[in-house]
Amino acid sequence: MQSATGTAVREYVSASGTVFAVAWKGAYQPNLKQLLGSQFQQYEQALKTGNGRASRGPVTIRLPNLVVQLGGHMGDFSGRAYIPDQVPEGTSLESIR
């Protein structure tokens, strides 16, 4: 699917019909609140906790049952979120993009 601003959003669904990952890429960030649903607050809290040294750049956030990665630069954003326990065996994480 595609957001109104043209950002491509892909959902990854297992054989049993469970969405185990979403990935996006485009000029503008998609609505993460909508994409992550009930996990959004947990994710935002983890992002606020920070990463030690002050830095700017891609972020990887590992929650108990969700990994969220954000990357890109102004005009070119990408990201993915996946549930590690539900990624089908043999699926390379590199293919979620």
Place this chain on the structure above:
Amino acid sequence: MPAIKCRVSGSIVLLVSAAYFLACGGGSSHPSNTIVTSGSNVQSITVDSGPANGYANGVFTSVTVCVPSTSNCQVIDGVLVDTGSYGLRLLSSAGGGALTVPLPQQMGSNGNPIGECAPFVTGLTWGPVATADIMISGEKASALPIQVIDGTFAALPSECSAFGVPEQETLTGTNGLYTNGILGVGPLVQDCNQCTQTGSANPGLYYDCAGTTCTVTAQALAQQVQNPVASFATDNNGVIVELPYSSNPSPSVSGSLVFGIGTQTNNAVSNATVFSISPNIEINTSYNGQSYPAFVDSGSNAYYFLDSGTTSLPDCPSPNTSFYCPSSNQNLSAMALSGGASEKVSFTIGNANSMFSSPSAFVFPTLGGPNTGVFDWGLPFFFGRNVYTAINGKSTPSGEGPYWAF
């Protein structure tokens, strides 16, 4: 094009690396460069702890801003040099930043103040659009829209918070910017091409603010926050970031931000390879035979690429999960690609936790971390390389921008 370059360009150059001679003799594998230190188009830059202490791999400079057409000016130090964004953003004193000079507010067509929500990866900046004369080295951009980062401006609109990254509006603290501002000198002019549109195609960066209530507004390109270099009277087709080679953590290193490409005797492209930039603002990079989208960004503070499954580099434990933590330094290589251009890039990734354990070190040439299937050639890539960023639509002796060359 060889990875090791030996060149002397310009009339006044400083030989930075003692290894230059070795590299030219074929004895060293790391890049070496010469750094221009004088000229009306040369601004000094420094990688250090930054204005708030504690920044890892941030490259900072100073910028002078004035109330347009007046001598009411202020020099702002500790502004991050960012080839990954477009436009000047300054943290107001309300948030602990340096900016106090009263820059005039930009007004929309209906007389209301205009605000901007600018999403970055690690956070968004929110605040009014103001107008300033901008002076850096001997260059000047007149009456240009900039963003003032000020959380007290108005309530954060819901469209802005939905980008899903926290607001950064203070110098320090949990969501601190740790910089007095961001000088966006990337390959584009304006910061939001699609913001000229109305309706759902407008991504919601610009707002018309009646009182404290802000609604998404269409913003013409000329009124957008924009790359000041493109508005300079001369040397306006791009920039060169020149930083010396560095291999170990250290407190600081210094170099130059040179304005213009091929406009003076001190900014020729010389023998750098030109990588044209796609409409997605990307080039490509191949790693182990697989090609990935890539970009070059002084505002990203590490080599951010792939994941531990692909690279065999272990992620750091919490709280440094955005970085790699191999037990020893790992030497890697990749090919930067675009069109017919290619160049091998050799780089080393070390252990971020070990690096950060040294309290006086703020320069980390081997800092790396995972990414989203994209190669982000961040600041460590710039050490020992002169990196050219040519602006979209501007002509240079090596062709029209946008391109990166190194």
